[in-house]
Amino acid sequence: MKVAIGGAGAVGRSIARELLENGHDVALIERKAENFEVDSIPAAHWVSGDACELSLLESMALQDFDVVIAATGDDKANVVLSLLAKTEFAVSRVVARVNDPRNEWLFDEAWGVDVAVSTPRMLASLVEEAVAVGDLVRLMQFRKGSASLLELTLPDDTPWGGRPVRKLELPRDAALVTILRGNRVIVPAPDEPLEGGDELLLVAVPESEDELRALLLPEAPA
Template sequence: MQVIIIGSGSVGSSIARELLSHGHKVTIIDEKPEVIGRSPDIKNAHWLIGDACELSVLKQSHPETCDVIVAATGDDKSNLVVSLMARSEFGVPRTVARVNNPKNEWLFDDSWGVDVAVSTPRLMTALVEEAVEVGDVVRLLTLQTGGAMLVEYTVPMDHPIIGHTVDNVQWPAETTLTAILRDGTPITPTGDDVIEGEDELFFITTPEGEEDIRLLFS
């Protein structure tokens, strides 16, 4: 897979490091020349120095041939501009954008060319809530394309859903149970799987489905 990453800060570098370790081709665009070589473990990435918000700079990375662009800078305006240019000017199939300020999250949608918006503060909050609030529906990630989202629910030990098979539960419309995490082991759910206490249930759903999940487990 060919990936272009905008920004080589801690977030961009971490993403590049993981992708390179998985054998993907990575191009990193950053304004600061001194960042090249700062992290030896991402030296195999192709580097391009310049402001990716400038069309001429972004064009040098050949985004028309890439599979994904990741806008990972610490500036929300830059991430939005890059995402919009990637989609409108180069037809990049998939864009992932970092949201730094949760107040700007509403902007990161398809109208700005963003497929997946990742809000670090929201994700950290969700992970904290997921760790301490058994029995509450927690939103982990919003996928702007189609308005889908990933939510998680940890089943309390005394919940009446325990003992029922997946097929016996009337899940809300526009909601798919995609995974069960049990004792740290991920399970691909089948209709015959029996739900147990402290199971972590992961759903892909819509905003309406999220509310229906809350009603189901309330």
């Protein structure tokens, strides 16, 4: 897979290293001389210039890339790169970094963004996921549609303990994706019994969240 990364700061370089280790072809675009460190990641193709310049992207043949990642520390630059990648070069997958959560509303399909990654929001979700037992935690929202990936840890005394997954009558537009139990990742087969402490990963629209809470917490099912 060919991946172009706009921004070769600490975040961009970290992403590049991970992708290269997984066998992908990576190009790093960087305009700041202090961040243009070819020796730090020699396996990447380094491009000197502004990732928001159409002529630079044309010289790279950006249309030949499978993924563009806008990873600069400037939200305006990330939005512009995303829009150019999608509208001018028809890149199939555009991922953008959100530096300021107040700008999240900009990072949507209208601006060419398929997936927006907000570090502050992600960290907050991880903290909530680590400490919250007995409530829904929104881990991430999918850009195509309004559905979110949700996590719920069943309390040790859950009334669902020992009951099979098939007894869960989930609301419309909600689905159980997997069950995390200790080090195990369990496919939610109909006869799989639930246990206290299980982490349930679900996909659901916001309108279904209250129904999910009422179903799974805290009263015993009928």
